[in-house]
Amino acid sequence: MRLSGLSFVAGKRISRGSTPFRAPDAATSSLLEPAYIGSSLEDVNEAANAATSAFLIFGNTPASDRAALLRRIAAALDARSAEIVARAMAETALPQARLEGEVARTSGQLRLFAAVIEEGSWLDARIDRAIPDRKPLPRPDIRSMLVPIGPVAVFGASNFPLAFSVAGGDTASALAAGNPVIVKAHLAHPGTSEIVAAVITDAVTQAGLPAGVFSMLYDDGFVIGQELVRHPAIHAVAFTGSHRGGKALMAIAANRERPIPCFCEMGSLNPVFVLPGALASDPVSRAKGIYGSFTLGAGQFCTKPGMVFVPDAVCADLFRQELRNLTAAGSGFTMLTPGIADAYRVGLEKRASLGISGTLAESSSPQTCAALFEASLENLETHALLREEIFGPSTLLISWSNREALLRAAQALDGHLTATLLGTEADVAENQDLIAVLEQKVGRLIFNGYPTGVEVSHAMVHGGPYPATSDSRYTSVGSRAILRFVRPRCYQNFPQIALPEALRDENPLGIFRLVDGVLTRDALTP
């Protein structure tokens, strides 16, 4: 399609905002066409009000209609994959195969949520039947289920131009539940965002749904995004990005007249623990695995392993040396944006300036190199800087000699998305105390794998204790992500005709329901 540089406000293309901006080509820093017009406060208001009206209809659509919408979007994304990937390659410098995979991941995600809402058990439908002769008082008939919470604001992420952006997991799960979505597109890939927004807008139109179900705004600063979160029509926020950005949105969401939930995923160091068995059996392939994981996507994943704990013993020498060798050869990474590249370089310089003992292995090119820092447990405790994320292809190797000190270091960890253990089953048995500590620190524990590569499935948890996310009770990946955007609603003594289908006696949707405390798909018999 021919890119226009305009926002999408409830199906209309709008241009009444501020100074235009252009996305840089990530590889060359030259500016790409067209110019994009930042949205106006009027756009925010119009999109939000349209979402409110649309919600009254969309929030009550049958699951099958919403599933059809999600599949329609998925099919159109797949059909336009080449066009999307071409623009995304220019805007992000991510490789073609990765972006093709990301389109497939995004359409797969939409189809997963379609299947989830059709299956129906996610609704948590519950029925407690009346007991008219109960003493001292009769029990009324009580039924409840999850319902959509209301219009959701979604912030596109820099590092996933598709899977965590306009039609990503946040949008897919919010729409699946029946909530209109207003996306604030990420500045770094406005063109990719425009194509995807056009796909969604067309799908909404073709499905005969109200246009207010979807809008997308541009913002080359912070005002539009902040105003969106402040708008009374917005009922929840989903954001993937920096700690600073997430904190700012959390504060706005909590201090509104009516506070709303704000789901921010804000980065993580994803500690890896290399256990003795891993060093004894195959240290070189473990080093390769870690190198591959911390440099994947130029280290621009929130699940990048940013700390690797390894015993300070002879057995670790081969592992260490291999990691140094790989890192020293690891140049030529292109970052998502010039800003991210700058921040990465500054991060490396700050860390190098600590003068910590250990080796800094760095490749020749100053801007796009992999970097390996080495430190002791004592360094880690002393220097807060070592506990901060560097977004990019670097990691920190932390040596330990005293196991008690290692446990204390684990205990001192902040919240992270993941923790990884590399070793044998015997290592696991011997490290139950370490695992118990890590269970309190993260959303996902990995054994003999790497934290990057987040599976989109029912059981996935991509979340974790603060500051990894704003709220450890939710995941932004996997089918549980839909639970962020719903609330329970209860009907007491309601006539059948006025009940949602999911709660009617005959169970017309054939879904699992908790009837008097027992999960069943049976219809209710009088």
Place this chain on the structure above:
Amino acid sequence: MRLSGLSFVAGKRISRGSTPFRAPDAATSSLLEPAYIGSSLEDVNEAANAATSAFLIFGNTPASDRAALLRRIAAALDARSAEIVARAMAETALPQARLEGEVARTSGQLRLFAAVIEEGSWLDARIDRAIPDRKPLPRPDIRSMLVPIGPVAVFGASNFPLAFSVAGGDTASALAAGNPVIVKAHLAHPGTSEIVAAVITDAVTQAGLPAGVFSMLYDDGFVIGQELVRHPAIHAVAFTGSHRGGKALMAIAANRERPIPCFCEMGSLNPVFVLPGALASDPVSRAKGIYGSFTLGAGQFCTKPGMVFVPDAVCADLFRQELRNLTAAGSGFTMLTPGIADAYRVGLEKRASLGISGTLAESSSPQTCAALFEASLENLETHALLREEIFGPSTLLISWSNREALLRAAQALDGHLTATLLGTEADVAENQDLIAVLEQKVGRLIFNGYPTGVEVSHAMVHGGPYPATSDSRYTSVGSRAILRFVRPRCYQNFPQIALPEALRDENPLGIFRLVDGVLTRDALTP
């Protein structure tokens, strides 16, 4: 038992706080013995740290152990009902039968959560099996379930000295999930709280669990409660009380270094809509029902109907007159505390001073009377005061003549816990638009019943959009209340031996699990 006036800090009786205070006898205002010692900051810290240590053990206990603890507490409460009720009657002036019922409700609630955690489907256990030959990449084995979030701070409520206090629904659901609890006892019933806290403390000891599983602090001001919410060891807060109190705790919870969820239930006006069919068939018994509901427990329920919408037509005359007659005769209520009685009187005076058209029917006694205010839709829109809760036996009758205006008034409602419709099934069919509006405003819709009398069951939702509660996504009554205090945790590629029982192949707990997207109790076969 002989009351001591001391706090419970992880099993120890502590006295190192501030100036002692005595609870007033609610009926006579004379001060009851013994004097209670407000807790100290040292107590907060000690209780919180003990909870942290206890959590590592308690959070990993089998569900059967926690169910046994809950049942032990329930049995002891029942056994000591007479003693508890005697003290509670003096402290709250609530009638004996109500308090006996409340003890039974409280022990019933504990047993409900015991059954819930034994049944196990609440864990939301999920397994996505590995697909080693998937292309382009193998799928790892991913499993997840809900786990306890960490120590919970519970604030006792003034109006339910048992069911929403020390061993109430918040404590029961937090313990059921595996979280230690620290209660801040309500000032109005310290003696009742002490007996119940002794019951829980004994049960924890007898079960051989760490003493830090339970503590209870006293506070005759706000400092201790606030410090508790600020303490880094606390992971969630549950509060039932005033809007001002709830807002203060929400702000502390959101602005901590690590923000935590804060579940506040802060009052509600629970609008009732009397529909034409109800007036045609049996207006007098509807009026009796509403009178009974708004004066139940001296109107000190968060589900008290505080607004009653009724058509301004001849057909409503009998209804209106009956409500006025009942109200005029309705004196002799004793409020929970002298402070609540004062606030009620002030509330009535402020409302009367509005000079709204309509009738103020009020009984003779100035302090303990029922009150009925009457207003138009226009009054309701003009006077914000009419949209504020008066805690006590009063309600507001709102007449409407224009149905469009009624719909607009419904649309303008804030969030409430409940909305009630009185009428025929034909009324329901004719008011689908009104119902659709109310569905967005409340957590529970009631047909031909009254909002007071909240059933403790699986399907109950005692919650609703802000400002009724801090977070519409949760309920504080019913088995779903346990979901406030958990988070999901995921294990990727973990050896069987290191998995929680709920996630092991053989399904040793025999619980429902979502396996590759399908709910089943089957074991996994290799």
